[in-house]
Amino acid sequence: MFDVNQYAVVAESIVNAGRFLYGRGWSPATSSNYSARIDSGHIAITVSGRHKGQLAAGDVMVIDLQGRPVQSECRASAETLLHTALYQEFPDVGAVLHTHSVNATVLSRLVPAGELLAFEGYELQKAFDGVETHESVVTIPVFENTQNIETLAEETREWFMEHPAQPGYLIRGHGLYTWGKTMADCLRHVEALEFLFECELVTMRVRP
Ligand SMILES: CSC[C@@H](O)[C@@H](O)C(=O)COP(=O)(O)O
């Protein structure tokens, strides 16, 4: 069983993340889902369909690492398996955030099928855990959107097992997934990726 005090701490971090991300316009119209690790076998995750700018503790439920509800009658996020794949493969992942910003959605539709987004030469790359210089390459894959989350979860699992240092991915026409050791790290990754997405889109406008 899980520690209820630890659940309360991570649930609060999810509620606060929702207020911030909705406020930035990155989680509109009930889109997005968020999670945080309680312990090695339990995850707190948003209940499906909730408004992410108005979350309360009751909108955050507990699941196990297979995505099964623990002591809850609620339905966990429809995209739960995309979260659990990350927690299963990377024991140091403490939080996962999925957002639906305009920039992530537009950029994901501009990347040709089979190609990756590669960020190089941006000082802000150092916002990602483990990146020490702008002379690195941060690679963000773009997966095709599907309503078959089980298949997408396996696709993402395979890619990130091969590329464990990369900080996130896009789903075409859909949004961003990113993660971190803590909720603060994860929020920083969302902000950094949003900054880089906007830089790419502005660059395309001035240098088509
Ligand atoms: C409001 S459409 C967005 C959903 O289809 C989905 O992509 C999403 O991000 C939220 O799903 P949820 O089941 O609430 O976690």
Ligand SMILES: [Zn+2]
């Ligand atoms: Zn989504």
